[in-house]
Amino acid sequence: MENDSEIVSDLKGLINILNDGKEGYETASENTDSIELKGVFLKFSAQRAGYAMELKDHIAQHGGDSDNETGGLLGAIHRTWIEIKQALSIKEDVAILSAVETGENEALDKYDQLIVDPETHADHLNLLKTQRAGIADALREIQRLRQQFEQR
Structure with a gap:
């Protein structure tokens, strides 16, 4: 091909x-005292790790490999931003949830860029759509939690 x-x-x-996202969620779980949020963050961290493994399988089918177990430079900057916002914010959990929300929106944008090119990604388009839907569901849960924590 x-x-x-x-x-x-x-x-x-x-x-x-x-x-x-996986590392961002791990960082977020380390920066909250909320047991509820720790559980949610670790659940989505594991989900992202699973999604990455699925994509690595498709890379192998196309003759490539991916040894990357960590994120890119922008991800490191985003994780640092989570820590900064957490340290400076009065409502720490709300700041963490807002930062996670930003990361999820960035992930959705990246998926959207690939999904609009169905010819190139035909053999794994359903996988991309399924993963995108999972991230969208996570975003809705994060937004719900942010609203809930804002009212506390």
Whole structure:
């Protein structure tokens, strides 16, 4: 297939985003005292790790490999921002949830960029749509929790 390198590159980009999310959720879980939020953050961290593994399988099908277990530079900056916002905020959990919300919106944008190109990603389009739906569900849960914690 002539566009295998494009597919591998696109999927590696998603793996970076997913690893950023996994690490971001781990960082968020370490920066909250809420047992409820710790559980939610660790659940979504594990979900992102699973999504990354699924994409690594597709990369292998297209002749590539992905050894990346951590996120990219922008993810590191975002995780640092979570820590800064947490340290400076009066309502720490709300700040963490807002930062996570930003990260989830970025992930959805990346998925949307690939889903609009169904020819290139035909053999794994359903997987991308399923993962995107999972991230959208996570975002809705994070938004609900942020609203709940804002009222406390």
